Amino acid sequence: AQSVTQLDSQVPVFEEAPVELRCNYSSSVSVYLFWYVQYPNQGLQLLLKYLSGSTLVKGINGFEAEFNKSQTSFHLRKPSVHISDTAEYFCAVSDLKAAGNKLTFGGGTRVLVKP
Amino acid sequence: KAGVTQTPRYLIKTRGQQVTLSCSPISGHRSVSWYQQTPGQGLQFLFEYFSETQRNKGNFPGRFSGRQFSNSRSEMNVSTLELGDSALYLCASSSGQNFDGYTFGSGTRLTVV
Numbered sequence: 001a002q003s004v005t006q007l008d009s010q011v012p013v014f015e016e017a018p019v020e021l022r023c024n025y026s027s028s029v030s031v032y033l034f035w036y037v038q039y040p041n042q043g044l045q046l047l048l049k050y051l052s053g054s055t056l057v058k059g060i061n062g063f064e065a066e067f068n069k070s071q072t073s074f075h076l077r078k079p080s081v082h083i084s085d086t087a088e089y090f091c092a093v094s095d096l097k098a099a100g101n102k103l104t105f106g107g108g109t110r111v112l113v114k115p
Numbered sequence: 116k117a118g119v120t121q122t123p124r125y126l127i128k129t130r131g132q133q134v135t136l137s138c139s140p141i142s143g144h145r146s147v148s149w150y151q152q153t154p155g156q157g158l159q160f161l162f163e164y165f166s167e168t169q170r171n172k173g174n175f176p177g178r179f180s181g182r183q184f185s186n187s188r189s190e191m192n193v194s195t196l197e198l199g200d201s202a203l204y205l206c207a208s209s210s211g212q213n214f215d216g217y218t219f220g221s222g223t224r225l226t227v228v
Contacts, residue, residue: 009148029219032214032215034216036219041221042221042222043121043205043220043221043222044207044217045219046217046218049216052216069117069189073207095212098171099170099171100146100163100165100171101146101148101165101170101171101209101214101217102148102160102171103160103210103217104160105157106157107157107203108157108158108225
């Protein structure tokens, strides 16, 4: 079974500083990879996804992520964060060989942007 | 295009009762999945329905059940509620073909007292 590890449970960062959120997944089989953001009392919003092609994926709100198959990683980055980026971020993987539609999520990383 | 709609947004139930949550997917989406989110266990997959059939199931007891209607709307039911069932229940829809991710609803916050 797939597993996803988000190495940092909390990341404090100052406004306008860069941030990197780390994500590793367990399986080397074909996968799709996703990053979602969750604001308080809301559902999950898709930031970006890797399905195939270029390993550098650009998403909404200035976020990007790089897929590294050999290291089974999919780290999320933003060069300059805003206060509004304070939220919880989830990495998720879909195993293409599994039946149906299912995402396995990491435990989440809380980003707190300080002024 | 309307998003995924979950009702109600908040629920308070007493231990031992049952509850039904509703989800309307994005128009044209035929797959609906349900997740439970708790501080301790994170996001856990409950089940997926596609064309009125359960296609995938997570590791939850039989008290958790669901169904999907011909218009793709879905309901999930939890019987004999326990305190540990308190959670945010998230519904997510996708087209059902060539999975490329979900669109999530805002969730139903269930509190069991």
